[in-house]
Amino acid sequence: VDFIQAGDMHFPTNWSTGGISPDPRVNVHRIKRMKAREDDILICAFPKAGTHWTWEITHMLLNEKAEYAKKGKETAMLEFHIPDEFDDWPSPRVLNTHYELHNIPREMIDKKCKIIYIQRNPKDVAVSLYHFEKSFAGEDYVRSWDDFVHTFLHDVHTYNNYFTCALSWEHALKNNPDLNVLSLYYEDLKEDPIREITKIARFLNVSYTEEFIAEIAEKCSFKAMKAGDKEVRRHELQNWANYFPDENFTPEESIDRMSNTFFRKGDVGDWKNWFTVVQDEMFDAVYEEKMKDSKLKFRFNL
Numbered sequence: 001v002d003f004i005q006a007g008d009m010h011f012p013t014n015w016s017t018g019g020i021s022p023d024p025r026v027n028v029h030r031i032k033r034m035k036a037r038e039d040d041i042l043i044c045a046f047p048k049a050g051t052h053w054t055w056e057i058t059h060m061l062l063n064e065k066a067e068y069a070k071k072g073k074e075t076a077m078l079e080f081h082i083p084d085e086f087d088d089w090p091s092p093r094v095l096n097t098h099y100e101l102h103n104i105p106r107e108m109i110d111k112k113c114k115i116i117y118i119q120r121n122p123k124d125v126a127v128s129l130y131h132f133e134k135s136f137a138g139e140d141y142v143r144s145w146d147d148f149v150h151t152f153l154h155d156v157h158t159y160n161n162y163f164t165c166a167l168s169w170e171h172a173l174k175n176n177p178d179l180n181v182l183s184l185y186y187e188d189l190k191e192d193p194i195r196e197i198t199k200i201a202r203f204l205n206v207s208y209t210e211e212f213i214a215e216i217a218e219k220c221s222f223k224a225m226k227a228g229d230k231e232v233r234r235h236e237l238q239n240w241a242n243y244f245p246d247e248n249f250t251p252e253e254s255i256d257r258m259s260n261t262f263f264r265k266g267d268v269g270d271w272k273n274w275f276t277v278v279q280d281e282m283f284d285a286v287y288e289e290k291m292k293d294s295k296l297k298f299r300f301n302l
């Protein structure tokens with residue numbers, strides 16, 4: 001199958017993991033060879049397309065409880081862990097990644113593991129990614145929004161260029177109809193969570209009731225999920241503080257900063273608050289050119 005042989009990752013050479021280990025660029029070779037279980041479930045998304053949201057929903061459906069996962073989404077990200085770290089996870093494991101299809105564990109393809117792929121319109125992804133980077137880097141961040149838009153459009157960004165990723169997924173799905181993939185859009189999930197969560201439940205083949213789906217939709221609304229995530233982080237940070245007491249450490253500040261970094265606004269169409277008319281026209285022109293052979297239909301507003 002052609003996507004497996006496609007090239008490796010295209011991180012910009014100056015990309016920094018901010019000290020996180022292992023480095024996803026190196027780790028990709030281990031992850032590709034990772035052992036998979038038939039009931040593994042993998043959430044795939046370009047950064048900022050709704051990975052966390054889909055992961056939490058999937059978790060609830062499989063656990064038959066509308067309760068947040070006890071550990072943050074980052075603990076389940078393939079690229080930031082060596083495969084052994086997932087060995088003692090109980091089945092079914094719900095993992096997630098921003099790797100493209102040709103970089104996920106080969107065994108997951110061979111064993112026809114369920115893959116949920118979520119996409120989001122590129123203007124909102126750009127705004128979200130810009131704020132994420134900025135918030136993550138803190139005061140050291142010097143890049144302007146205008147510069148960011150140019151890079152996002154023309155260059156390789158974190159993991160890869162947005163358009164290259166979208167097109168490579170589209171190509172792979174079209175040419176490999178046997179792949180066990182459910183394709184979703186962030187905008188659809190926002191528009192009608194009940195409908196989309198039901199789709200996920202059917203794909204996962206779990207039993208559900210209308211009440212349960214409604215409960216998950218409520219728990220996974222932006223506001224509720226942000227509050228839930230804070231609780232998880234508070235718990236994790238408290239453990240950390242117990243191990244490494246530091247009198248200058250202010251857990252609440254740190255929790256707020258992390259929470260606002262991962263849960264910023266959660267809307268469709270926030271890009272209109274950021275794009276100037278010039279940037280928007282430039283974006284549209286590049287979009288049309290890059291996506292001219294694509295059948296993808298992104299919605300930029302609801």
Ligand code: A3P
Binds near residue numbers: 124
């Ligand atoms: P914004 O920056 O536009 O708010 P990912 O998990 O792939 O990194 O995606 C992060 C984006 O999804 C952020 O977008 C985040 O706020 C949004 N998000 C997270 N949980 C959400 C939810 N429950 N409902 C809507 N959007 C959510």
